[in-house]
Amino acid sequence: MFEALFPNVVLDKAWDQTLETLYMTGVSLAFVFVFGLILGLLLFLTSKGSLWDNKWVRWLNWITSSFVNIFRAIPFVLLIVILIPFTTKLMGSMIGASAALPALVIGTAPFYARMVEIGLREIDKGVIEAAKAMGANSFTIIYKVLIPESLPSIVSGLTVTAIALVGSTAIAGIIGAGGLGNYAYTDGFSRGRTDVTIFATLAILVIVFAIQYIGDIITKRIDKR
Amino acid sequence: MIIIENVKKIFQTKTGNLTAVDDVNLKINEGEIFGVIGYSGAGKSTLIRMLNGLEKPTSGKLEVSGKDIASIQGKELRHARQKIGMIFQHFNLLWSRTVAENIAFPLEIAKVSKFERQERVQELIQLVGLEGKENAYPSQLSGGQKQRVGIARALANNPTVLLCDEATSALDPETTDSILELLLGINKKLGLTIVLITHEMHVIRKICQRVAVMEDGKVVESGDVLEVFKNPQTPITKKFVGQGTEQQDTKETMNQLLKKYPSGKVVKLTFVGDTAEQPIIQSLLQNVQLTVNILHGNISQTQNGSYGTLLLHLDGTEESIDEAIQYLNQQRVGIEVVNNV
Ligand SMILES: Nc1ncnc2c1ncn2[C@@H]1O[C@H](COP(=O)(O)OP(=O)(O)O)[C@@H](O)[C@H]1O
Ligand SMILES: [Mg+2]
Numbered sequence: 001m002f003e004a005l006f007p008n009v010v011l012d013k014a015w016d017q018t019l020e021t022l023y024m025t026g027v028s029l030a031f032v033f034v035f036g037l038i039l040g041l042l043l044f045l046t047s048k049g050s051l052w053d054n055k056w057v058r059w060l061n062w063i064t065s066s067f068v069n070i071f072r073a074i075p076f077v078l079l080i081v082i083l084i085p086f087t088t089k090l091m092g093s094m095i096g097a098s099a100a101l102p103a104l105v106i107g108t109a110p111f112y113a114r115m116v117e118i119g120l121r122e123i124d125k126g127v128i129e130a131a132k133a134m135g136a137n138s139f140t141i142i143y144k145v146l147i148p149e150s151l152p153s154i155v156s157g158l159t160v161t162a163i164a165l166v167g168s169t170a171i172a173g174i175i176g177a178g179g180l181g182n183y184a185y186t187d188g189f190s191r192g193r194t195d196v197t198i199f200a201t202l203a204i205l206v207i208v209f210a211i212q213y214i215g216d217i218i219t220k221r222i223d224k225r
Numbered sequence: 226m227i228i229i230e231n232v233k234k235i236f237q238t239k240t241g242n243l244t245a246v247d248d249v250n251l252k253i254n255e256g257e258i259f260g261v262i263g264y265s266g267a268g269k270s271t272l273i274r275m276l277n278g279l280e281k282p283t284s285g286k287l288e289v290s291g292k293d294i295a296s297i298q299g300k301e302l303r304h305a306r307q308k309i310g311m312i313f314q315h316f317n318l319l320w321s322r323t324v325a326e327n328i329a330f331p332l333e334i335a336k337v338s339k340f341e342r343q344e345r346v347q348e349l350i351q352l353v354g355l356e357g358k359e360n361a362y363p364s365q366l367s368g369g370q371k372q373r374v375g376i377a378r379a380l381a382n383n384p385t386v387l388l389c390d391e392a393t394s395a396l397d398p399e400t401t402d403s404i405l406e407l408l409l410g411i412n413k414k415l416g417l418t419i420v421l422i423t424h425e426m427h428v429i430r431k432i433c434q435r436v437a438v439m440e441d442g443k444v445v446e447s448g449d450v451l452e453v454f455k456n457p458q459t460p461i462t463k464k465f466v467g468q469g470t471e472q473q474d475t476k477e478t479m480n481q482l483l484k485k486y487p488s489g490k491v492v493k494l495t496f497v498g499d500t501a502e503q504p505i506i507q508s509l510l511q512n513v514q515l516t517v518n519i520l521h522g523n524i525s526q527t528q529n530g531s532y533g534t535l536l537l538h539l540d541g542t543e544e545s546i547d548e549a550i551q552y553l554n555q556q557r558v559g560i561e562v563v564n565n566v
Contacts, residue, residue, distance in 0.1 A: 130317035133277050134331040134378075135306035144333070148321040224362040225320045 008193040014183065018203050020097045021179035024169040025207075028104035029162050035109040036161070037154070039068060040116025041142060047117075051128065051138060068110040076168050079107045080175055100177035104168055112161045119153025120146055152223040159215025163208050170204065180204050227253040227276065227386065227418065232285030234271050234442075245271040246282070247442035253420060253435075255385075258412050258528070260429040260450070261422040262465055263439030269422040272439070273388050276420065277309045278302050290385045307335050310379030310417075314391035316371040318363040324374050325350070325359040331381040349377040353407060369400035376407065380415070387411075389421035393428060405431050426465045430454070430527045438462045451529045455497045455559065479563055482520060482536070489540035491520070492550065495559030496533040505556055506537075513549045515541030536563075 002009075045052045046061035074082070080103045087102045088094050123146065131145045147154070173181025180200045188197030234246040245268045253259045263269050274280040275287055278294050287295045292305045318327050325346050332342045350356060353373040363371055372392060379387055389408070393401040409432045412419050423429065429436050429450060437447035438461060445459045457463045482491055494505070506517060517537055524533035539546050553560045 124315075124317065126313055126315055126317035127319055129279065130311070130313065131330075131334075133279060133306060133309075133311040134334050134382075135303040136334045137303060140334055144330070145319065149319060151321065222321075225364055 006195040006199050008187075008196050009199045013187075014199060014203065017178065017180050017183040017200070018207075021166065021169050021173075021181070021204070021207065024097050024100055024104065024172070024177065024179055025162060025165045028101050028108065028165055028169075029158070031101070031105040032108045032112050032161060032165070033158060035105065036112030037116055037147075039064060039109060039113035040120065041146065043068065043113060043117040044120040044146075045138075045142075051141065068113050071106060072110040072114065074107070076103070076107050076171055077175070079103050080172060095176050097178040100169060100172035100179075104165060104172065107168065108161060108165055111164065112157060115157030115160065116150070116154060119150040119157060122153060123149045152219050152225075155222065156215060156219045159211060159219070162211045162215070166204060166208055166211070226255050226288070226290065227251070227259075227420065228286070228288040229253075229272075229276075230286040230288075232272070232275065232282045232287060234268070234275065234280060235283045244442050246275070248285075249439075249442075249444050251437055251444065251447065253418060255418055256412070256416045257435060258409070258419040258421065258433045260433035260436040261420070261439055262424065262426065262429050262436060263422075264424055264461075267439040268442040269439055270390055273390055273420060273422050276386070276388055277306050277311060307331065307382045308384045309386045309388060310382075310384040311388040311390070312372065312375040312379050312392045314394045316363070316368075316375045316395075318371060318374055318378075320363050323360050323362055324355060324366070327363070327374055328377045328381055331378055335382050345381060346377075349381060352380070352411070353377045367400075368396050369403060372396065372400075372404050373407065376404075376411070380411065380417075383415075385417055387417055387419045389419065391423060392421065394423065394425070401428070402431070408432060429465075430525055432528060434528050438465065449529060450527050451497060451532060454525075454527060454532045455495060482538075483563065486518075486538045486540070489538055490546050490550075491563040492537050492539060492553070493561045493563055494535040494537065494553065495561070496524070496535070497530065497557075497559070503556075505553070505558060506535075509549060509552055512552055513541075513545055515539055515545040515549055 042064045043061065044050060046057040046064065047053070071079070080100075083103045083106065084094055087099055090102055091099050093099050127149060128141060128145060131141050136144070169177070169179050170181030170184070173179040173183070174185045176182075180203050184197045184200035187193060188195075188200060229249055229251040232246055232249045233244065236243045236245055247268070249272060261269050261272065271280055275282050276289055276294065278297070282295050285295070287293070289305070289309060294302075294305065297305060319330065322330065328346045328349050329342045332345055337345065346359075350359060353376050355370065355373050355377065358366065358370065363374065366374070375392075387408075392408075393404050396404060405428060408419060408421075411417070412432075421428065421433070433450050435448060436450050436453055437444045438453070438459065439445070440459075440461050446453060446457070446462045453462060454466055457466045506519075510517060517539060519535065520538055521536040522534065524531055539549050541549075550560065550562065
């Protein structure tokens, strides 16, 4: 049955490529989460009328905001090209799964940062004020109020980001990084093997649906509103 | 003890400067329940928020329990805030935390050990009557229960002062009363000073000993609740007092009454304190020959005694009416002849 539908798919190889896609998505997601969270918090905390608002942090907000806007606006394909010198310096190579990571992280973290910021803005101002009135310092407010109170947005944003990352890994794959995108392009499309392309596509769909499913369950479980 | 001296707060807005609090002077004694009443926008919240440094005054002096709140900052201010509890109109609980965890939050801020936290939370839950709700989330509670969590949370670090910003304004009348009773009980039991702001006279009447009336950023009148009730000076206070006793003496009803009783006189008696409980009408009738119609009456309880008004129609000869008014004047009641307005 499988042989008849996908005559050219070598399962071992397809599995390796799937793992590579998962590796690229997983590792970049971890970095995106950290950088995006920091950037998102920075955007929120330095914004007008927020916790750290004063003349001195306004320029910090301007810098963060500009950085986020610029890198979010650059199309991912071009970002990979632009980052080639940086990537070769950092990873020692331009080929392979790991070589895709810098572009994936830099291209996606700003996107996630904006989602974190939106989530933080949804927090009731009164709750932050209550924490201040109790004598909480900024650090306590960040990790005991801001993050817990916006956790559903942080997680659902991460789900959306992870799915976007799967898409980006496919693009990176076509340009030279490994994974299912690369598999679909080099083994499938370039050699006229449609079954390989379709198989790789189905594998990506399964990954995307699994991410969505897991993300939804976690979001629902932590949301006590 | 809270001292507010020449305190001013000016907000810079796009449309210019806005004076939210205008030269306010108040002294609030240790252990008393002090009310600030005023309509929306009067500057009440701004005033109370200056008491824990959430707002800094533009000028003036603020002292809370010996601390110069307006000038301290950083760690010192955060420490001072731990001893000034605050509750809010919309409760401001963390939805991500259970009741017990919400109450534990200020204890975490004060770096109380986990074991002590658990003990203290249990005490507080009992104090506010939330036994069995420890593990519920705020979304599973009623408004009154949420405010109880807010109160427990505000009391966690044994504050000397409790600030209440419209703490009952989002609650129905019955729940309001139960929360006010809880506050009164806490004040008696723990002896802490309570400053509450509200736009409802009912709240002032029910638990406050002293009151300040605010209008356009200024305190236009302040004093003993009963004194203010008895003898309101400004139009706005008269309005609030009317609201507090559900008095019907609007211009229209008065004019109607006067029309209905063309002969004789309509008088309004004001009773304060123990005179409210004396049989004045009976002794009046024993002393003076005339007929008395009771048109309207009510009585309200305040923290320092009762307060009531009585609207009477006196009919008889002119001399007997004058005699009656003179007699009433000798009693310890306020008397006012109602004329066409
Ligand atoms: N942060 C602020 N910036 C500018 N204006 C403010 C600010 N806070 C309050 N105000 C203004 O100050 C006045 C008093 O507000 P507030 O103290 O909230 O009154 P109340 O609590 O009596 O309703 C209002 O006109 C309000 O718009
Ligand atoms: Mg207010």
